[in-house]
Every structure is written in C-alpha cells, then in structure tokens.
Amino acid sequence: MKFAAVDVRQAASAADLVYEALRKAIIEGKIAVGDNLRQEEIAQMFNTSRIPVREALSRLEQHGLITTQRYKGAVVAGLSIGEIDEIFEFRALIEAEVMRLAVPNLDRATLDKARGYCDAFDRETDPHRWGEINRQFHTTLYEASGRAYYLQNVQSSLDRIDRYLRAQLTFTNGVPRAGREHEAILAACEKGDADLASRLTRDHILDAGRSLMTFLRDQRG
C-alpha cells in the first residue's frame, strides 16, 4: 500500500489558542498591568464559550502572568521593582550556566543562525521587534546546551519580565549597548571559550537589569 504521509499533530484546543494569544499579548505589553480580563469578552473575541477561557486564565495564573480573585476576576500581574530585580538576578544565574553548557556543543550552523539574529537586532528600527529578536538570539545559543528544563525556566523567567525588558531597550536607548554585548558573547562562542561566554552573558543580563532599575526608579519615583 502506498500513500502520502500526513501530519497528524494534535489540533490545538480552544483553551490552547486562547492561552497562547493571551500570553503573547501580556508579555508584549499589549494589555496593560492591572487591566481586567473579562471572561465573556475574551470568549467573544475567540468565538467560543467561557469554559476554554477559564482554562486559559487558570494556566496563565500558574505562570504568574495574571492574578485572580474569586468572584472578582483576573488582572494582568504587575511586578514590584524588587521582584523585577530578583528575576534578573535569577536569569543571570541560569542563563550564564546554560550558556556555559552550550558552548562545547555549538556547531557552524547554530553560530551562523545566531549571527543572523545578532545582525538583525542591530539593523532593526521597530522597537516592537527588538524584544523578539533579542530573545531568539539568546535562545538559539542556549538550545545547544541540550538542557530542556533549563530552557523552560529561561522562557518562563523571560515571560515574566519581557514587557519591562522591552521598555528598557526602547526607553533607555539600551539597544546599541545590547548589540555590542551580543557581539562579544558571539565572539566568545566562536572561540569556544565557555567561561568567557558565560561571564559575558551574566554581565549582559545584570547590565540590562541595572539599567532598567534606574529607569523604573526614575519613572515610578
């Protein structure tokens, strides 16, 4: 018997679609901190009932992206300056380590791909794209570590502070500096110097964190 192979990946459930869409909207800052997420309103936007919406909200809460109160509903979760600071500290720790683990496994194709994102980041002028490209640059390198669990935690941490990171890049003119630091990290990777790449990654994240802290303290008073 002959037949064409067919992709039988699971179709996404309504809850999956709603979850992904809301997650994206929240981490990109499309929905402001404190905004209410009305179940009925969201359900109508997706042409579905409130049941899948509630499942999606339940998942978002587990990831700390929203907070809910019984009978009162869900609001986009904001972070205090202290909480943001702590997440940057955490990211510096685990991303430095995952970078160290990745370097020995980096091959030509991966380095070229990272180079592509690195250049794209420098060329990009649309502020909304910086966050996304920045994330892809780092993720591309990290993936070589083969550490799926680390990667999950990196993504999860990034989700929590992504909107703030975008603000840092956009409003503190952090892009040129981040671009230079990306170059240095990539150079260390090319040399196969895991310790250096790890240290530079750590500093890169802590720099962004410090820059963001002064920006936020300025802004919030």
Added chain:
Amino acid sequence: MKFAAVDVRQAASAADLVYEALRKAIIEGKIAVGDNLRQEEIAQMFNTSRIPVREALSRLEQHGLITTQRYKGAVVAGLSIGEIDEIFEFRALIEAEVMRLAVPNLDRATLDKARGYCDAFDRETDPHRWGEINRQFHTTLYEASGRAYYLQNVQSSLDRIDRYLRAQLTFTNGVPRAGREHEAILAACEKGDADLASRLTRDHILDAGRSLMTFLRDQRG
C-alpha cells in the same frame, strides 16, 4: 466605628482543592506514573463536576506533573533518567545560590527551627515522612534569602522529582548520609560561612542525584 477583625482569606475554589490534592498525590507517588486521571472519577471523589477538575488538570500540566492528549485524557508524567539528572543539576545550581544568599540573613530562631527538622529527620523511621522533613529543613533555611521567585522555582523543581528523591532516600539507604550532610550544612550556617554552606548544598544535591542515577540505572536496566 468599631468592629472585630475578620479573617478575609479567600475561600478556596473547588479547582484549588482538586489541584492541591492531586499535586500532593502525584509528588508523593500515591498515583503511579502513567496512571490515567479520569475526569469523571476525580469529580466524584471530590463531589463536584468535571469543570473544576479540568481546570486543575490544566494547571498540573503547566507544571509538568501530568501530560494530556486531546480526547485521550491525562496521565501522570514520568521522567527519563536524563530528565531527572538535568533537574538535579538545575536544583544544585539554584539551591546553592539561594543558600549563599540566605546565610547572611539567618537568625537564631530560623537556625533553631532548621535544627529541629534536622534532628527530626534523623529520628524519623517512617519512609513516607523523610521526603517531607527533608524538604522543610532546606526550605526553612532558603526562606531567609528573601528570594520569593527563587523559592518558587525550588519548589517547582522539587515537585517534579520528589517521588524519585523519596525512592532514593528509601531504597538506597540515603538517609544516614543525607543526615550527615544536613549537619554539615547547618554547621556552616551557624558559622555564617556562606560559601561553604553553598558548596555543601550543591554537593548534597549532586550526591543525591548520583546515588539516584545508579539506583535507577540498576532498576530500569
């Protein structure tokens, strides 16, 4: 105006109760890996409908404790040896760091509390209690770090491998060794030696991981 203070903590929703109960059952190994979690069955156990059950399952999946397939249902998630190894490696990294951050903040009361758990761990003969006391000993010290986000991640990582950790303590006679290592960690904390406490914590976790690896490789072939 005078009025009596009232405790206004949110009553837990049905989904909260189901989630917590299932989480506990899974991490303690009360439900075996691969076991099906039937929505109707669980709903009846809690005298509720399937709606809160589905929310609870959705949350559990986000934490990696179960895996679900559309129209097929949920099963308790197992971990490959490689995945377990990676989580131990991750724990060693972040718990060593959170221990280092905790030491400068440790006060007499916290140290005494940790001492209590340390002694209780050594005295305990019921294998089912070891995991719980072990967790409390570490958590008590970590909390002094004041790092809520780190703590969340520690708990989440522990949840994933708790059942295996219990097996390691129980079946590899890991309790005496863990007890000695707890003593050493506590001594370093008493001395205020953050670097030493951090290093010992790291070794403590990596030791348990290695011991578990050989046990599992033996067992699984």
Added chain:
DNA sequence: TATAGAAAAATTGGATCCAATATACAATAT
C-alpha cells in the same frame, strides 16, 4: 447635597447537557 441602604446589573463559579473523538468489542471475511 451627600450618604446609607436597597434593588438591579454584571461577573464569576459550577452543573448539566450535547458534540467530537477514542476505545472496546462483536461480527464478518479471508
């Protein structure tokens, strides 16, 4: 006018019902 309280509306939590899909099983053909 301002305010306390009651009624109304809005919103969430949960139960029941129906549709979509998967699994188990029996009937049939080879």
Added chain:
DNA sequence: ATATTGTATATTGGATCCAATTTTTCTATA
C-alpha cells in the same frame, strides 16, 4: 485462527444554564 470492519460504549471538549458573589445604580433620607 487472524485480520478487518462496523457498532456500541466510554471519555473528553465545549456550550448553555443556574447559583453565588460582587459591582453598580437608584432611591430615600438627613
């Protein structure tokens, strides 16, 4: 006997309905 196909059953995904609670609006009163 074994494989295959059709059918019944079980299970999950989602829609609709009702109950519990909160929020808003209205009204009476000082």
